[in-house]
Amino acid sequence: MTTPMPAFLDALHAAGPSPDRGGSMDLYGWLIGSWALDVTRFRxxxxxxxxxxxxxxxxxxxGRAIQDVWIVPPRGPGRHGDAAANGNSFGSTLRVYDPRIDAWHIQWTDPVLQAYLTMVGRKEGDDIVQLGTMPDGQRMRWSFSRITPxxxxxxxxxxxxxxxxxxxxVEFHARRIGSA
Incomplete structure (x- = not known):
C-alpha cells in the first residue's frame, strides 16, 4: 500500500543553501534541477x-546537503522486466559539504544494483572530481566536466x-530540462 508522504518530503526538502555554509555550496549547487541523460556504459x-x-x-x-535521484532508463514504458538483469539503475546520492576539510562527503546508493559507494568531492580546475574506492579495492574517480549552465x-x-x-x-552527457 502506498501512503502519501508530504510531511516526510517537506522535512527533507530545503528551499536553498543554508546561510551558514556561504558560497561553499556553489560547487554542486548549480546542479539543482532536472537533467536529461545520454548514458554510455563501456564494458x-x-x-x-x-x-x-x-x-x-x-x-x-x-540546505546543508544536496540529494539527487538518478534513473537509467528514465521512468515510463522503457523500465520493464527484471531491473537488475537489464542493467537498469535507480539510485540516489547524498552530497554533504564538510567545512572542516573544505570538501564534500558523497554517498551513493543504488538498491537495484545493490551498489553502495563513498567518495570525497572537490573542485579541480574547472572540474569537480570525486574520489573513492570500490568494494573490490579498485580506485574510482567520478568527475563533472565541460560544465555550462x-x-x-x-x-x-x-x-x-x-x-x-x-x-x-560510464559517461553521461547531461542537458538541463526546464529552468533551475
Missing part, C-alpha cells in the same frame, strides 16, 4: 551500450593500479 570486453536517463537534484537537510559531462573511471592509469566505465 571490459570493449563493447558498450547506450541508454537515455534522467537525473534530478535538490536541496535537502536545511545547461549541460555537463559526467564520467566514472576505475583504476586497478592505484590511480596510475584509468579506464572509462
Amino acid at each position: 571490459d570486453d570493449g563493447s558498450s551500450w547506450r541508454r537515455p536517463g534522467e537525473w534530478h537534484f535538490g536541496w535537502v537537510l536545511e 545547461d549541460s555537463f559531462v559526467w564520467r566514472a573511471e576505475l583504476s586497478a593500479d592505484g590511480g596510475v592509469t584509468w579506464r572509462l566505465s
